[in-house]
Amino acid sequence: MRFVLAIVAFVVAAVMIVAGIAQRTIFAPPSQVTAAATVPADTRYVVIDSAVLNAHPGQQTLSISGSKNAKTQMVAYGRTADVKAWLADQKYATISYRAGDSAVTVKTVTPKAGSTGSTGAASTATPAPTATPTPAPTGTTPAQTAAPGPDPVGSDLWLDEFDGQDAQVTKMNVPSGVSVIVAGDGTTPAPDKIVLTWPVDTSTPWAFPLIIGGLVLLVIGIALYLGGLYTHRRARGPRRKSGPKMPKLPKAPKYKPTASIEATPRGRRSTRRTRVMAPAILAGVLALAGTGAGAAFADTSTPTPTPTPTSTTSAPNGNGNSPAPAVTAPQLERIIKRISVAAANADAKNDPNLAKLRFAGPALQLRDANYTIRLKKADQPALPAIPAGPLELSLPQATDSWPRTVTAVVKMPNDSTGKAQAPLALALVQPTPRDNYMVEYAIALEPNVKVPNLAPASIGAAVVPPDSKLLKVQPDQVAAAYGDILLNGDKSKWYSSFDLTDDKLVAQVGASWKQQEQARLAQQFGQTSTLTFSGRVGAGPVISMATNDSGAIVWVNPEEVQLHRVTEAGAQVIAGATTAALSGVAQSNTGIESVYGYQLAFYVPPAGSNEKVRLLGFAQGLVSAREVQ
Template identity: 95%
Template sequence: MRFVLAIVAFVVAAVMIVAGIAQRTIFAPPSQVTAAATVPADTRYVVIDSAVLNAHPGQQTLSVSGSKNAKTQMVAYGRTADVKAWLADQKYATIAYRAGDSAVTVKTVTPKSGATGSSGAASTATPAPTATPTPAPTGAATTQAAAPGPNPAGSDLWLDEFDGQDAQVTKMNVPSGVSVIVAGDGTAPAPDKIVLTWPVDTSTPWAFPLIIGGLVLLVIGIALYLWGLYTHRRSRGPRRKSGPKMPKLPKAPKYKPTASIEATPRGRRSTRRTRVMAPALLAGVLALTGTGAGAAFAETSTPTPTPTATSSAPHGNGNSPAPAVTAPQLERIVKRISVAAANADAKNDPNLAKLRFAGPALQLRDANYAIRVKKADQPALPAIPAGPLELSLPQATDSWPRTVTAVVKMPNDATGKAQAPLALALVQQTPRDNYMVEYAIALEPNVKVPNLAPASIGAAVVPPDSKLLKVQPDQVAAAYGDILLNGEKSKWYSSFDLTDDKLVAQVGASWKAQEQARLAQQFGQTSTLTFAGRVGAGPVISMATNDSGAIVWVNPEEVQLHRVTEAGAQVIAGATTAALSGVAQSNTGIESVYGYQLAFYVPPAGSDEKVRLLGFAQGLVSAREVP
């Protein structure tokens, strides 16, 4: 019997080991699923929707090749609506994939009539797909095909971007609502070979247990075989020879019961025998039918809960628009702005500054560059640090222009003293424009920032003429300028909290009165110094806060006119004014314009709070001799 058990163990062990090894070798599933597509050679832009990228679970790997110039190729991904808005007036190819039969199709999308490019508001309507046209013969290209297209590289619209060699193989986990764009530099065609790869679960959970179990059975079989062999050898000891065989005894006659004898025994012994046989027969029946005492309970199974699918994507929840940028996207934008500002500041080049600055921020930098060219000791404006971000407040919108507020931590100064954080107001006018710095201010010390919406939700932009605030956003600049001119006499004085206002202390009504008195004492009645306020050309930017108030960015200006009032007298300009105006002294007068970049917290209408200054930047923006 031991030899039989050993043979059975050997057979089962061999089957288990072979099955385990086969699962890891000949029966192993493929490690990935691959789909390849070839787009027409003259295609400049290729769009891959998230539905294609998520056709299979797992991380997607995108490989591109076939570009004539690998240095200009790029792969980026962004919200599907943003990608289509960027491609508003451009023809592009889309890739579709059917997971059932692994079929890949390529379609060409042509722009709808009336779509505009970056010079105007881009149409966000989805272009209608058309069949891929047959490539035209050489020399028969249309005017649109011959004209260079926009370059998508470096756009602030993308959630992430890979350029040059980094674009050849890209690993990503693209959520729903996000699309990938593959392109060249807008003039050269995009890579025409697109390969998508998804990983496949190749785990074989039963392979290792089968192999280990087979080895264990093999050891048991060997042990049984050795035990049986040892027992068999012991049972074959020396035996004595037997003598002659005994004769067979005659058979006894068979007993035949009479009718008087009962065939079935009765009594206590027969009852006991019956009781013993009944359980034995019942156990045999149960063993043959495969049921037991616990079989009834084994049929009840515990329900398995179905997990609820959740998704996290950089787009709205269907009820509200998505924030204009994500936190990583804004960090990348600020780093690009920092590099552009450093290049412009190092060369005092206003043309380089125009790449990332606009409005009041550009006006102040242009003036600073002009002054520093003629006055070497003029301090430069604060640099734009690359990070880290202390606060980000994007606008929740699906249209343009888009506004984003960011607060960047400033490094310590040369003496090791901490500097106030820098607040930026960024505006993107169209999908193809980058975010431009409209305002760049230093926050007030110990400023109390109101409660803001998280960056993952974004905030709404308050209309400039909104009457839901204590002061209309488009009136804040004029109201504060009136306070700088007239102080307590201003009708707006009680509406503003000026307790810790550093700008009023520096250039307010008291300072102006002191300057007028100083000039009168020094030069008598030969000249006059007057001040006038006006609203600058900068945009009014209002971002809603959680308490129904708003952060309002405005651009008031102040005009200082130093005019000669007595014949033969002259007005002497200061060094900064002379450097900017080119006039050191004048027989008529000199006009100096100071620009202010201000950020306020404006409480909601009916609130007991007052409007308070959050931060400012100011400086001379223009100067000229007046007739």
């Protein structure tokens, strides 16, 4: 019996071990699924939709090749609606893929005449000529003779970007509503060979248990065989030499049982039949057990893991209940780093043209004036640098159109003496899809400022219209109202609407300071000249971002004009060193006008609230000066 069990164990062990090894070798599934496409050689932009990228579960690997200049090739991904808005009037190719039959198709999309994108404003790119094209010279491709398209490299619109050799092989997990754009620099064609690869689950959960189980059965079979061999040897006993043979006894008559009596087998033949029947019974039991187990495994399906797409607050393509935020947190961090580098380059060279790459409005006006002054006045301090991070707060606008606004607060490093500096607040605006975010306002926050409750960056905030009457003071009236307080102090009609308890700007240049300056000049120079102050609203945009309590963060640009005019013949007005550097006039027989620009951020509570408008931060400086007649 033990020999039979041992043989059965050997057979089953061999089958299990071979099956386990076969699952890891012969029957192992492929490790990846690949789809390749070739786009026309003159294609400048290739768009791959998220439906193609998510045709199979798992991380997507995008490989590109065939570019004439590998240094100019790029791969980026962004929201599908943003990618199409950036392309606007440009012709591009799309790739489609059916996972069922692995069919890959390439389609060229030609924009309609006069296409302007989603902004409603004309594209900044040069439109393709509509006249009959002149035949290209021999050896020249159509892409080389066509007008250059926009360069996608470095656009703030992309969620992530890979350039040059880094774009050769890109691994990504693109969620639904996000598309990939493959391109060159807008002049050269995009890489024409696109290969997408998805990983395949090659796990064999039964291989290891089968191999281990087979080895265990092999050990059991060996043990049974050795045990049976030992028992068989003991049963035979010791062998001894026999003496002379005994004479044969007479044979007894054979007993013949009747038909009605069943003969019970005895002796060696019965043992032999029992040994034959036992393996047969055991084989039948094993066969039945194997059939049951096989049926159980056949009916139990192994669940296939399903990838969970990255959740978003709303569909990036604009089909959700509310628009998505203009930027993500990693995207904004990358934008701030780019702004920091551009600002450092411009500040180091005092070059306003470099500053125009990333600054606009009041922020550019103040920097431009500072550069002019520093070129003539070496000891003039530079404006605060824009740090690369980290971000302490980000409030993007929730929108799917342009212009787009983003507010960010960046932590400032300690100064040269190790003293902590106030964080820097930035208001960024992206005018069109192809424009980068420009710094409109850059201010230092007030010490111990209380920032109102804001929406999380993953949701974003709405922009409040400048003429909204739902706030305690209309956003487009905040600049004039605060400017009136700076001129008239507590005599202003707006004085009771603002919380001036911790307002540092009023203490520096408010009505009291202005009266002291007028009194000092009168005492020093008598009635030979007059100093007057007036306020006006600057050209900077009014930016209003809603807060969670129905209030708003309002950015405004008031200006203050100081006019120092001669009132007595023969008298002169002496300009200060800063004013002289900016105006080019050190003294005047008539008068000098100096304009100071203010960049201010306020919290404006909702209408009917008991709270007051309070200043969150400011930046100010001389922005223009001239001699008046």
